[in-house]
Amino acid sequence: MLVDLTMRLGRQTPAYPGDPEVEISQVANLDSDGFLDHVIRCGTHNGTHIDAPGHMIRGGNMLGAYRPDRFVGRGRLLDLRSQRPPDVSSIEENDIVLLWTGFSEAAAAADYYSRIPAFSTELAEQLVGRGVKLVGVDAGSVDAEPFPIHKTLLGNDVLIAENLVGLSQLVNTEFEVIALPLNVDLDGSPARVVARVLGR
Amino acid sequence: MLVDLTMRLGRQTPAYPGDPEVEISQVANLDSDGFLDHVIRCGTHNGTHIDAPGHMIRGGNMLGAYRPDRFVGRGRLLDLRSQRPPDVSSIEENDIVLLWTGFSEAAAAADYYSRIPAFSTELAEQLVGRGVKLVGVDAGSVDAEPFPIHKTLLGNDVLIAENLVGLSQLVNTEFEVIALPLNVDLDGSPARVVARVLGR
Numbered sequence: 386m387l388v389d390l391t392m393r394l395g396r397q398t399p400a401y402p403g404d405p406e407v408e409i410s411q412v413a414n415l416d417s418d419g420f421l422d423h424v425i426r427c428g429t430h431n432g433t434h435i436d437a438p439g440h441m442i443r444g445g446n447m448l449g450a451y452r453p454d455r456f457v458g459r460g461r462l463l464d465l466r467s468q469r470p471p472d473v474s475s476i477e478e479n480d481i482v483l484l485w486t487g488f489s490e491a492a493a494a495a496d497y498y499s500r501i502p503a504f505s506t507e508l509a510e511q512l513v514g515r516g517v518k519l520v521g522v523d524a525g526s527v528d529a530e531p532f533p534i535h536k537t538l539l540g541n542d543v544l545i546a547e548n549l550v551g552l553s554q555l556v557n558t559e560f561e562v563i564a565l566p567l568n569v570d571l572d573g574s575p576a577r578v579v580a581r582v583l584g585r
Numbered sequence: 586m587l588v589d590l591t592m593r594l595g596r597q598t599p600a601y602p603g604d605p606e607v608e609i610s611q612v613a614n615l616d617s618d619g620f621l622d623h624v625i626r627c628g629t630h631n632g633t634h635i636d637a638p639g640h641m642i643r644g645g646n647m648l649g650a651y652r653p654d655r656f657v658g659r660g661r662l663l664d665l666r667s668q669r670p671p672d673v674s675s676i677e678e679n680d681i682v683l684l685w686t687g688f689s690e691a692a693a694a695a696d697y698y699s700r701i702p703a704f705s706t707e708l709a710e711q712l713v714g715r716g717v718k719l720v721g722v723d724a725g726s727v728d729a730e731p732f733p734i735h736k737t738l739l740g741n742d743v744l745i746a747e748n749l750v751g752l753s754q755l756v757n758t759e760f761e762v763i764a765l766p767l768n769v770d771l772d773g774s775p776a777r778v779v780a781r782v783l784g785r
Binding site for chain 2: 571
């Protein structure tokens with residue numbers, strides 16, 4: 386069974402303060418053109434998206450540097466809704482770790498982007514040490530300025546997925562994460578992120 | 586092993602005549618903002634993309650009507666490089682059928698979008714009869730105006746993927762197709778399409 390972990394991308398999608406909003410406009414219609422067609426204008430970090438190292442690290446890789454295998458792998462859910470430090474002992478090399486804050490349950494709230502998770506830099510360093518390939522979070526960002534978590538992960542070539550939704554569906558499951566950005570060679574990209582829950 | 590079947594999306598991506606071109610512009614930079622950020626403007630049918638029924642069928646579904654399972658499934662490659670009718674007898678319900686024309690090997694050529702595959706409406710009807718969930722092609726379109734193949738597939742709720750690349754990598758393999766559009770509720774969307782080649 387596939388579970389969607391992706392925000393709907395549209396005019397209503399919350400945008401990080403200062404980032405462009407999503408714009409969608411119709412450019413053809415069935416009556417006069419014979420088909421319906423739209424244009425989407427969105428930032429590389431709108432809605433559910435992937436950050437490449439080049440987003441914050443000078444000389445860091447852009448998304449075009451990665452083969453598709455980098456975006457797909459065994460998933461691990463870490464419950465960070467409480468303040469207890471999570472147990473990372475079962476995390477293995479090339480895992481995709483999803484940090485569950487519960488924040489995206491209120492993604493439509495005006496303060497969504499001001500609710501920044503309080504992850505420790507130590508947790509980011511532990512995940513880097515474990516050799517994970519991607520870290521995702523169900524919040525607008527993994528941290529706020531001056532972005533120590535971003536820099537620890539991206540500086541060690543670990544990709545980041547932000548604005549995930551629906552992580553509660555993964556509690557007590559084994560799952561694979563498929564987190565595919567568009568095939569752009571940029572600092573980030575909107576992505577479709579789904580989980581394949583095994584044994585269901 | 587995952588094989589990428591997706592065109593790079595950028596300014597150079599070929600656009601269907603009359604469709605908007607892909608535009609990418611930088612909106613933030615490391616020196617003054619602390620991060621690199623871009624805006625992407627592209628049509629719902631630029632580069633490798635998925636067509637929903639609403640693209641050509643009045644009242645047809647938009648992409649938001651489909652759960653992720655609709656975009657992932659067992660893949661079948663049909664070699665249409667010759668004029669011989671392909672054998673569809675092994676195709677099963679919910680398969681994803683990739684029609685291999687070889688045309689996208691010259692996607693940068695000026696005549697790419699004027700090279701329209703000569704699929705028969707009968708083939709489209711056979712695929713509909715088999716109950717496939719998605720049909721992909723490595724060409725700019727499955728057909729030209731008045732779009733009989735589009736209308737047969739979309740009119741029977743079969744999704745279409747166009748501008749695939751690299752299908753030759755799938756010859757004599759068993760594979761799964763993962764063809765994920767953005768999470769938009771529109772007539773189509775740029776997509777990341779990959780194949781998981783089994784046993785490699």
